[in-house]
Amino acid sequence: MKPRDRASVTAQRGEAHLGFRTYLWRRLVYALIVLFVIVTFNFAIFRLMPGDATKMIIDPAFEPEAILELRRQFGLDEHPLVQYWKYITSLLRFDLGLSFGSRRPVVDELMERLPNTIVLFLVSFVMTASAGVAVGVYAASRRGTFADNLVTGSGLFAHAVPVFWIQLLLLMLFGYYVPILPIRGTISAPPPDGFFLALLDRVHHLILPAGSLTIIGFGSWALYTRNTMLEALGQDYIVTARAKGVPRRDILYRHALRSVLPPIVTLIFMSLPGAVSGAVITETIFSWHGVGRYLLDAVLQQDYPAAQGAFYLIALAVIISNLLADMAYGLVDPRIRVGAGERR
Amino acid sequence: MKQRAAVASNQKTALARPGLSSFWAQYRRKPYGMVGLAMVIAYVLVAVFAPLLTPYDPQKDLYLADRLAAPAWAGAVMARFRGAPPTFKRNVGPGDWHVDEAKGGKLSSREVEGQRVAEIELTAASGDPEARLVLSHPLHYTYNPPQTFNARFEYSIDAPSDAVTQLQLEVVSPDGKRYNLWSSSVFGSSEKQEAKLDSRDLELKVRLGMTMFDDPATSIFSSRGDYQLVLTATSKAASGPSRIELGKLTFGVLGLLHGVLGADHMGGDLWAQLVYGARISLMIGLVAALISVAIGTSVGIISGYLGGAVDEFLMRLVDVLLAIPNLPILIILSAFLGKSVWNIVLLVAAFAWMGTARLVRSQTLSLRERVFVEAAKAAGASDAYIMITHILPNVLPLVFAAMVLRIPLAILMEASLSFLGLGDPRVATWGRMLHNARNFGAFTVLAWWWLVPPGLAITCLSLAFVFVGNTVNEILNPRYRERT
Numbered sequence: 057m058k059p060r061d062r063a064s065v066t067a068q069r070g071e072a073h074l075g076f077r078t079y080l081w082r083r084l085v086y087a088l089i090v091l092f093v094i095v096t097f098n099f100a101i102f103r104l105m106p107g108d109a110t111k112m113i114i115d116p117a118f119e120p121e122a123i124l125e126l127r128r129q130f131g132l133d134e135h136p137l138v139q140y141w142k143y144i145t146s147l148l149r150f151d152l153g154l155s156f157g158s159r160r161p162v163v164d165e166l167m168e169r170l171p172n173t174i175v176l177f178l179v180s181f182v183m184t185a186s187a188g189v190a191v192g193v194y195a196a197s198r199r200g201t202f203a204d205n206l207v208t209g210s211g212l213f214a215h216a217v218p219v220f221w222i223q224l225l226l227l228m229l230f231g232y233y234v235p236i237l238p239i240r241g242t243i244s245a246p247p248p249d250g251f252f253l254a255l256l257d258r259v260h261h262l263i264l265p266a267g268s269l270t271i272i273g274f275g276s277w278a279l280y281t282r283n284t285m286l287e288a289l290g291q292d293y294i295v296t297a298r299a300k301g302v303p304r305r306d307i308l309y310r311h312a313l314r315s316v317l318p319p320i321v322t323l324i325f326m327s328l329p330g331a332v333s334g335a336v337i338t339e340t341i342f343s344w345h346g347v348g349r350y351l352l353d354a355v356l357q358q359d360y361p362a363a364q365g366a367f368y369l370i371a372l373a374v375i376i377s378n379l380l381a382d383m384a385y386g387l388v389d390p391r392i393r394v395g396a397g398e399r400r
Numbered sequence: 401m402k403q404r405a406a407v408a409s410n411q412k413t414a415l416a417r418p419g420l421s422s423f424w425a426q427y428r429r430k431p432y433g434m435v436g437l438a439m440v441i442a443y444v445l446v447a448v449f450a451p452l453l454t455p456y457d458p459q460k461d462l463y464l465a466d467r468l469a470a471p472a473w474a475g476a477v478m479a480r481f482r483g484a485p486p487t488f489k490r491n492v493g494p495g496d497w498h499v500d501e502a503k504g505g506k507l508s509s510r511e512v513e514g515q516r517v518a519e520i521e522l523t524a525a526s527g528d529p530e531a532r533l534v535l536s537h538p539l540h541y542t543y544n545p546p547q548t549f550n551a552r553f554e555y556s557i558d559a560p561s562d563a564v565t566q567l568q569l570e571v572v573s574p575d576g577k578r579y580n581l582w583s584s585s586v587f588g589s590s591e592k593q594e595a596k597l598d599s600r601d602l603e604l605k606v607r608l609g610m611t612m613f614d615d616p617a618t619s620i621f622s623s624r625g626d627y628q629l630v631l632t633a634t635s636k637a638a639s640g641p642s643r644i645e646l647g648k649l650t651f652g653v654l655g656l657l658h659g660v661l662g663a664d665h666m667g668g669d670l671w672a673q674l675v676y677g678a679r680i681s682l683m684i685g686l687v688a689a690l691i692s693v694a695i696g697t698s699v700g701i702i703s704g705y706l707g708g709a710v711d712e713f714l715m716r717l718v719d720v721l722l723a724i725p726n727l728p729i730l731i732i733l734s735a736f737l738g739k740s741v742w743n744i745v746l747l748v749a750a751f752a753w754m755g756t757a758r759l760v761r762s763q764t765l766s767l768r769e770r771v772f773v774e775a776a777k778a779a780g781a782s783d784a785y786i787m788i789t790h791i792l793p794n795v796l797p798l799v800f801a802a803m804v805l806r807i808p809l810a811i812l813m814e815a816s817l818s819f820l821g822l823g824d825p826r827v828a829t830w831g832r833m834l835h836n837a838r839n840f841g842a843f844t845v846l847a848w849w850w851l852v853p854p855g856l857a858i859t860c861l862s863l864a865f866v867f868v869g870n871t872v873n874e875i876l877n878p879r880y881r882e883r884t
Contacts, residue, residue, distance in 0.1 A: 086716075086719060086720075086723075087723075089716070089720065090719070090720050090723040090724070093720050093724075094724060097724075097729075101732065101733070101736055104736070212863070212866065213859075213863070215808075215862075215866065216808060216812075216859050216862035216863040216866055217855070217858075217859045217862070218812055218815050218816065218819075218834075218855055218858050218859070220816065220819050220834070221834060221851075221854075221855030221858065221859070222855075224834060224837070224838060224851055224855070225848075225851060225852070225855070227843070228842075228843055228846065228848060228851060231843070232843050232844070232846055233846055239843075329723075329725065332725065333725035333726055333727045333728050334727065336727055336728060336731065336820070337727070337816060337819070337820065340820060341838070348728075351728060351731065352731060352820055355731055355732055355735045355822075356735070356821060358735075363732060366728075367728055367729070367732055370725055370728050371724065371725055371728070374723065374724075374725045375723060378723055
């Protein structure tokens with residue numbers, strides 16, 4: 057969602073006059089409602105899945121007593137409402153149950169993978185944002201040139217091209233055709249000795265996934281930065297500065313860029329949710345030992361507790377990043393910050 | 401009163417919606433729009449005329465070539481495929497056999513159930529009970545070694561009960577080496593049977609004295625030149641002649657080069673999958689966009705026009721749905737609902753209508769304050785009537801552009817799900833082509849011809865719809881035009 061869209065949504069909701077604190081409370085309540093809906097969905101869908109959720113682990117050849125005992129262990133013998141209540145309370149304690157596949161606590165498996173996902177996500181994100189903003193500013197300063205057209209074109213292209221396809225092509229190119237980068241995984245097995253070498257090995261594995269995300273992602277950032285920059289460059293105070301003889305560089309970086317940074321920062325937070333849920337594909341392609349791939353594997357192997365846990369974690373991350381986006385937007389939009397806007 | 405309202409609404413409609421011809425007059429001046437339209441038309445033509453573009457079925461025709469066969473043109477362009485064999489199949493009918501040796505044997509042919517079959521009659525001479533007929537067929541092989549070959553034929557034997565009839569199929573290489581591929585001994589008569597052999601069968605490898613890791617095809621066809629297929633029929637009979645009915649023999653080599661784009665891991669035709677993929681992608685994109693825009697428009701109009709608690713509820717629903725991570729929930733739901741194209745269409749549509757609902761709602765909010773709506777209300781029109789006859793026509797331009805822009809998103813979402821292995825296994829889509837390419841060995845053989853075309857097809861189709869959608873938006877909804 058672009059800041060402009062969010063502005064119109066905020067205006068529609070009649071929230072623009074609220075003032076920052078009330079606005080924030082409202083967003084928090086909405087986030088909790090969304091969380092509640094997701095938890096309920098999570099509870100319901102995995103109990104409606106074809107067959108009993110425990111068919112996977114309960115062999116029909118077991119004694120009836122053993123089946124009853126297992127059902128009791130997994131808490132399936134109780135009334136659904138009791139199960140629901142227990143589910144919610146256990147979620148609050150981050151108790152996500154046992155994985156059918158590995159018989160280990162799902163929360164342990166997730167925590168083992170979460171750092172990997174966060175690293176991939178942060179690195180690609182920082183690279184995408186900085187490359188995008190830099191290229192966008194550059195394109196805006198050379199409006200109408202070939203470089204500018206290239207940025208506009210690649211921004212459009214980024215919307216139409218399947219992300220996973222570009223990643224597959226890069227994987228084939230740098231993993232197989234010119235085999236200079238590792239084709240799968242987070243670290244080598246066994247990892248090299250020594251802290252420095254191990255770190256280098258991780259970075260080596262990170263290049264393809266993070267690099268591919270950057271290549272695909274920076275176009276739309278650059279386009280957005282370019283457009284807001286051009287808008288800013290057309291303002292009166294820029295014309296004045298230019299007439300005063302302020303150097304070109306200073307106009308670009310001191311005057312124009314400073315005024316467009318807030319919406320860009322907002323955009324950063326707003327693109328968090330999409331990036332979080334997009335992790336599934338990237339992690340699958342590069343066999344990254346992360347949460348997104350864990351979700352897909354769990355779904356494909358009908359490991360319900362694991363899928364449930366992974367989905368809960370991803371949803372939580374998306375909700376939190378949405379909340380951050382709302383906060384950033386509230387801080388940037390003066391109507392909300394000061395509470396002086398008018399109801400439309 | 402009612403008439404006036406109608407007049408007012410007509411005027412309004414005329415203002416908001418230029419006639420079709422004036423729309424076209426504006427549209428055709430936009431180069432991007434025209435390029436996009438031409439591309440969409442090209443895809444539609446490919447989808448419609450898919451059967452004319454390829455003789456193969458994308459799903460059912462398997463083993464057309466060896467697994468991971470390269471495109472036919474790769475033999476001319478890429479050094480590593482120079483001289484690689486294409487798929488060939490030799491049908492050896494009754495008249496195609498050459499009689500090499502006839503010791504009490506005789507070859508004739510006759511018609512059985514509309515097909516010509518060869519009939520071999522073996523009559524033992526007095527003194528020597530053994531009769532023999534050796535047939536051969538030349539096989540000119542001028543390619544690099546293949547990886548697989550196969551042969552099959554049908555036969556039946558009509559012989560006295562004390563007779564022992566032996567059939568044997570051999571290949572003789574140009575340097576004279578004989579490879580015994582198949583043989584069978586039959587006591588007395590035998591019903592019609594099928595002899596089938598494939599170079600990958602362990603049985604054949606054992607017969608040739610090879611281990612299971614050896615490759616008979618490569619070692620037998622290691623040189624170029626004149627090979628021979630040799631079929632030997634022998635009979636030891638004390639009383640009376642043996643008759644062998646021999647159907648058409650088919651000998652085939654699965655090619656390492658195949659068609660326009662090569663073959664997949666099952667020997668299926670990739671060009672056929674690409675061409676038929678246009679059908680399924682267009683269909684999924686159009687239907688999913690239609691459904692999602694229909695839901696979005698209804699929700700938007702109802703929410704905006706009725707307002708109050710209904711509006712509050714619907715808009716909070718939109719908020720919640722927008723906050724749920726899209727791809728993860730689609731993964732879970734598509735696993736839950738089962739792998740079918742229609743489930744994917746419905747799922748994609750179910751999570752894509754929220755943007756349209758917001759857009760239409762905000763437009764409805766301003767429309768409902770207009771004079772013609774008030775006039776209709778005063779004339780006693782019901783809410784439903786006003787929504788359908790007054791609001792709906794006025795949001796249609798917006799909705800139309802939104803729908804066109806929704807199509808590429810639906811296509812991309814379907815491709816993602818199929819790529820992740822959640823697509824319909826019975827339908828060849830571009831996403832599934834990429835899934836297969838990743839999971840069944842395209843990388844190890846650097847089969848970029850398998851990887852590049854589907855993604856390119858998705859990209860161009862998406863771009864085409866984006867071009868068309870933006871142009872339509874520019875003309876019909878200048879206020880909502882995206883600034884670039």
